[in-house]
Amino acid sequence: MNTFHEFYRDNIVPSLMEQMKVSSPMEVPRLTKITINMGLGSAVNDKKILETAQSELTQIAGQKAVLTYAKKSIANFKLREGMPIGCKVTLRKEKMYDFF
Structure with a gap:
């Protein structure tokens, strides 16, 4: 798997979940x-x-x-x-x- 994809999944998605106040990672915008x-x-x-x-x-x-x-x-x-x-x-x- 690509390193940027891993970075996005492991770091960016959880922080966006906190900022947007959503409970599911599927609700976070993605490329x-x-x-x-x-x-x-x-x-x-x-x-x-x-x-x-x-x-x-x-x-x-x-x-x-x-x-x-x-x-x-x-x-x-x-x-x-x-x-x-x-x-x-x-x-x-x-x-x-x-x-x-």
């Missing part, structure tokens, strides 16, 4: 996920930037990055709906605690 996002405005013109950013984010997080796409078209930015504009990684459970 569920960490999302790392990289938005690239210049990726509209150059796809190589997007590939580089995706590989760098994959190396940082230790998990494959997923491309994010534009939801709306914006004429001033020469952006069309569905064009790739960034990438993200969502970490959960053990990978989340390893990253944190």
Whole structure:
């Protein structure tokens, strides 16, 4: 088990239980996920930037990055709906605690 997860369970949860005046450790807030996002405005013109950013984010997080796409078209930015504009990684459970 991860050392931060153990520290959270053994030290932080009991102190939060005292501060919040709750009786069950299940009532204490906890981390569920960490999302790392990289938005690239210049990726509209150059796809190589997007590939580089995706590989760098994959190396940082230790998990494959997923491309994010534009939801709306914006004429001033020469952006069309569905064009790739960034990438993200969502970490959960053990990978989340390893990253944190």
